[in-house]
Amino acid sequence: MRTSAPRLAWADVPTDASHPQHPVPATPPTGYGRFAPSPSGDFHLGNLRTALLAWLFARSTGRGFLMRIEDLDRVKAGAAERQLDDLAAIGLDWDPPVVKQSERLPHYEQATDRLTTAGLTYECFCTRKEIQQAATAPHGPMGAYPGTCRDLTDAERAQRRAAGRPAALRLRAAVTDFEITDELHGRYRGAVDDLVLRRGDGTPAYNLAVVVDDADQGVDQVVRGDDLLSSTPRQAYLATLLGLPVPQYAHVPLVLNTSGQRLAKRDGAVTLRDRLALGETPEYVLGLLTTSLGLPEVTDPAQLTGHFHPENLPREPWTLDPDGLSQTR
Numbered sequence: 001m002r003t004s005a006p007r008l009a010w011a012d013v014p015t016d017a018s019h020p021q022h023p024v025p026a027t028p029p030t031g032y033g034r035f036a037p038s039p040s041g042d043f044h045l046g047n048l049r050t051a052l053l054a055w056l057f058a059r060s061t062g063r064g065f066l067m068r069i070e071d072l073d074r075v076k077a078g079a080a081e082r083q084l085d086d087l088a089a090i091g092l093d094w095d096p097p098v099v100k101q102s103e104r105l106p107h108y109e110q111a112t113d114r115l116t117t118a119g120l121t122y123e124c125f126c127t128r129k130e131i132q133q134a135a136t137a138p139h140g141p142m143g144a145y146p147g148t149c150r151d152l153t154d155a156e157r158a159q160r161r162a163a164g165r166p167a168a169l170r171l172r173a174a175v176t177d178f179e180i181t182d183e184l185h186g187r188y189r190g191a192v193d194d195l196v197l198r199r200g201d202g203t204p205a206y207n208l209a210v211v212v213d214d215a216d217q218g219v220d221q222v223v224r225g226d227d228l229l230s231s232t233p234r235q236a237y238l239a240t241l242l243g244l245p246v247p248q249y250a251h252v253p254l255v256l257n258t259s260g261q262r263l264a265k266r267d268g269a270v271t272l273r274d275r276l277a278l279g280e281t282p283e284y285v286l287g288l289l290t291t292s293l294g295l296p297e298v299t300d301p302a303q304l305t306g307h308f309h310p311e312n313l314p315r316e317p318w319t320l321d322p323d324g325l326s327q328t329r
């Protein structure tokens with residue numbers, strides 16, 4: 001078990017002048033929660049609600065709260081800054097520094113190297129199409145990588161390399177499923193396959209980066225949307241293989257549109273900026289989010305930290321009709 005402290009000592013933490021919010025607590029936090037957005041565009045109310053929950057879980061348990069920009073792909077210029085501004089506008093704060101995955105590439109490479117040294121990786125030359133067309137592995141979970149490249153001979157590998165196929169690096173998983181415990185879902189067992197660790201273009205895969213980052217940052221509490229629950233057994237298994245602690249998990253319900261699909265920008269005035277343009281205030285939007293969670297309508301999330309009980313959270317998604325929002329005032 002890795003027990004070392006996060007890389008950044010609490011005493012060294014500079015104040016973040018751009019987003020001054022709540023006073024820095026006198027005692028060091030007991031661990032960290034985090035929010036890890038992909039900077040692909042402005043947040044909608046669903047993203048903000050998940051961020052608020054991650055903040056509440058962390059702050060109500062005396063944890064620090066970190067922000068990590070997952071910019072290994074799907075990056076839109078300026079989006080990360082706008083996202084942070086939106087979080088600050090609804091009263092969320094975080095402990096610096098803001099970490100960007102694009103600045104941490106050597107850490108992911110080191111982790112894959114460790115797995116490779118332990119004989120736990122292999123090169124995969126399959127195209128996406130080939131994987132889709134291949135049948136699922138006989139005893140593997142649905143949609144799992146069928147293992148086409150798992151046992152290639154050296155000669156076969158050399159042949160594929162010579163043909164110029166870029167190789168992804170996959171985990172040689174010794175299990176087909178793994179169990180995790182989630183604060184809202186209880187015990188959850190889900191599929192583990194030979195997941196990609198490094199893509200053919202050299203980019204570290206999300207499942208690897210998230211595991212390495214959470215451990216390096218001292219994150220012991222992961223709160224995120226429940227669309228990611230099915231990836232979690234893979235991540236917990238990977239953490240275990242790397243000798244890293246498995247964090248506590250809470251996968252929270254998503255926000256849906258009136259057709260029952262995950263909320264998206266095309267559903268209307270769903271971003272904070274859309275709502276402000278309609279004349280609503282950030283405090284009003286915060287109130288919408290807190291009441292959707294069965295919490296009191298407050299103007300500052302800090303008013304909730306003493307009264308946050310995860311066991312009382314709604315377990316169902318929140319269905320949002322953006323056109324009806326202002327009328328509910």
Ligand code: GLU
Nearest residue numbers: 036037038070210223224
């Ligand atoms: N970057 C991921 C997303 O925006 C979240 C990853 C995580 O929280 O582990 O969906």
